[in-house]
Amino acid sequence: KAGVTQTPRYLIKTRGQQVTLSCSPISGHRSVSWYQQTPGQGLQFLFEYFSETQRNKGNFPGRFSGRQFSNSRSEMNVSTLELGDSALYLCASSLGGTIYNEQFFGPGTRLTVL
Amino acid sequence: SQQGEEDPQALSIQEGENATMNCSYKTSINNLQWYRQNSGRGLVHLILIRSNEREKHSGRLRVTLDTSKKSSSLLITASRAADTASYFCATDAEDTGRRALTFGSGTRLQVQP
Numbered sequence: 001k002a003g004v005t006q007t008p009r010y011l012i013k014t015r016g017q018q019v020t021l022s023c024s025p026i027s028g029h030r031s032v033s034w035y036q037q038t039p040g041q042g043l044q045f046l047f048e049y050f051s052e053t054q055r056n057k058g059n060f061p062g063r064f065s066g067r068q069f070s071n072s073r074s075e076m077n078v079s080t081l082e083l084g085d086s087a088l089y090l091c092a093s094s095l096g097g098t099i100y101n102e103q104f105f106g107p108g109t110r111l112t113v114l
Numbered sequence: 115s116q117q118g119e120e121d122p123q124a125l126s127i128q129e130g131e132n133a134t135m136n137c138s139y140k141t142s143i144n145n146l147q148w149y150r151q152n153s154g155r156g157l158v159h160l161i162l163i164r165s166n167e168r169e170k171h172s173g174r175l176r177v178t179l180d181t182s183k184k185s186s187s188l189l190i191t192a193s194r195a196a197d198t199a200s201y202f203c204a205t206d207a208e209d210t211g212r213r214a215l216t217f218g219s220g221t222r223l224q225v226q227p
Contacts, residue, residue, distance in 0.1 A: 004156070033215070043157075043202065043217035056214050090156060102147070103215070105156035 002026070004106035006091050012112045018079040021109045025072050025093030031055075032074040033103065034066060037088040046089075049074055078111075086113045119218050120203060126224040133190040135221040137203030138183075146179055147204045148188050151220070157202065160188070195227045 005024045013019050025032050034046040045058040049068035066076040072093070078085055088110050092103040121136045137146070145164045149157040163170045163179045163186070170177045176189040190197055200220045207216040 035217075042219045045214045045216065048214070058214060088154060092157070102159040102162055103157075104159070105149075107156045108154075110154075 004091060004093050004104050006089075006106035006109050008109060009107065010110050010112075012114060013081050014114050015081055015083060017081050018077060019081060019111060020075055020077045021089055021091075021111075023074045023076075023091030023093075023106060025074070025091075026104055029093035029095055029104070030072055031094045031096060031101075032068055032072060033092045033094075034074070034076050035090045035092065036060075037090060037108075038084075038086070043090075046076065081113045083113050086111060120201070120221040122221060123219070124222045124224070126226065127193055128226050129193060129195055131193055133193050133197070133223055133225070135188045135201050135223070137186045137188070137218055139186075139203075139205045139207065139218075140184065141205075141207050143181075143205045143207065145206060146177075146186050147215075148175075148177060148186075149202045149204060149217075151200045151202065153199075160201075190223075193223075193225045195225050197223060198225045199223060 007022045031050045033048040035043050037043045046060055047066050048056040052068045063079045068074045088108045090105055090108045092105045094101040094103045119138050127133050143165055145162055147162045148160040150160055151157045161172050161177050163177050165181055174191045179186045200222050202217045202220045204215050204217045
């Protein structure tokens, strides 16, 4: 089985712009979660989607949003980028939900905001 | 401090030695997971231990869970240079009425060849 893929792998944006990141889960996995990783805050949960519905959301401002398609692929969008949004964004998929199952992570998208 | 705090923050050992990392958490949990991350890459799941389990093994890995102390430990035996990575514990912590996977700050393990 192919692993979790994320595109793009690297991205450079400027403040005020918006960005869309994409994640393709492992075939058959219906749950997709997103995380932000920074040196200062560590790994923080953004949101989880299951069967096209947002099941859970972390403590991030409304500028961070996401969606999941019928084929379980997911996108996350960050609008009005700020310098502090520079981070490694990780996507993970699992068969069931994030808290009860092993998660399979993608390689991440490294976003740099200038 | 965060749910799931690892201790120590950094650990340097020689190949062949054992490495022990600890994780403490605050709220009740249903399970606890350990993940490994190689420098700036995605995480790899190592082991999941449920709240009614006390110990679990997987190859050279041994995880213990003490729910009365709200702590877990990860032991890597006979370490190898390839074990050099950051290790994170993650719990299904309850936050504002919902449970979400919450990661600790991690332990950076360096195994010297």
